[in-house]
Amino acid sequence: MPPRLDRMIYVDDSGHPQSGLAVYGWIEFSPDHWRSVLRCWLDTRKRLWREFGIPVTEELHTTAYVNGRGRISKSIPGRHIHDGYEYWKDFGREVAHECLETLRCAEGLSLGAVYRRGKPDNLAQTKRELYADLVTRFEHELLESDSLAMIFMDGDGSDSSYRTTHRGLALAERRVIEDAIHIDSAGSQLIQMADLVAWCANTTIDRHEKNAFAAEWYKDHLSERDPEREPKEI
Template identity: 30%
Template sequence: MHLAYVDDSGDSKHGVTLTALIVEDRHWSSLLDAWLAGRRRLHSEFGVPKNREIHAVEFYKGRARVCETREQDASFTKVERGIAARLLLSSLATLEPFTVLSIATPDVRKPAAYARFIAKLEDWAAENDTYLMVFYDGQQGLAHPDTEPTPAELSELWTTAVRNAAPYRRVHRDLELSTRRIVQDVMMQDSQYSQLIQAADLIAYGAYQRHRQGHPELWGGDNAWRAAIQAYMRLAQHWPDDSDNGVYWLV
């Protein structure tokens, strides 16, 4: 059995990318430990707490305060953020047994792109004679840890989470039960509560930026974020051999 931590990237005009960080269940704790080792270094060198959510766009572009003090945050420039991202993914790359697999498609409708992604993961699982459980970045119906919602607000959070996940659950339920390799419905995981979804987010953004750099004709020009690409390249040994820098383009 393998676990796939999934996040998306892309843009609203040209397409969507979806990336899976795939690890066998028996190596799950080692993968998390490698990521947390990077988080500990991030804290000691830059003052970014281990429990502070890392969201790739905000992290790379400096749109949110992430350090413990204002002084640390002021010195945590875009250059340092790029170094920090390389540190994180280099730490993750020290673990051998995991795979990073991405698809890119011109279809901007995320549920449609997700269906194609699940089909690709089904193929991967069949080729590797395994089964996959998918965890996807999304609402879980949980409140922000710093808030105290009312029962009515909690009910609304849960209702919204269930409704938003419906198109993705449907993709799983449309799979042929007798042959499917993706088990269970999709498990939505809010990135603020999941370190490995945060890792998948950082990787997904890098995969999108690398594909955009290599294929400006598909993405409307090469305005790729170089720091994200440099971090993503640390994981090259974990890409499928027949992929385009870890990405499969699906028309």
């Protein structure tokens, strides 16, 4: 039998430029679970609209709303308002917990994250090399299962290094179909899910006082969906 397409992989990046840390996180599922995974997430987005006034079309960019910078709702719940002051960080973290539980419970979903530490002044190269090694890992897995995959990434595709990574592989042996397909995260619920995975992986690896509140989010909410159980250094 010819190999079949059985993995759809949505990838986003994170990291800490000041220390040279590069991170990629992803969600994935087989094509026949595409509808159920997206439905599970959209059901959560509709609940966030009903309960918190967050439009389904509003981009949930983790860095922004978890740190209180993103005004994702025009009317946050009263429990996050004290003495007339809106506590956007507390609100954002409650939203994050709702989204994390959705990732934990979505049928057919798996996820993962990888990272590498490089020199702060050479982060772009570290990211390129990490991505290349991640694709190589996917290719090896796909060879073992005799299957195919597609990779979707945040962005407009202007960074040619991603394309170069795929085209540097022998065409006769490639298992990832085409190059990575770039999608604007603002319009992709699935990329926003991957963004949350990448962000949580980053806070697990790069632990410091400012993100201590989320240091265990990956372990507590995402590890059971990760075959490796934690972000892996490669």
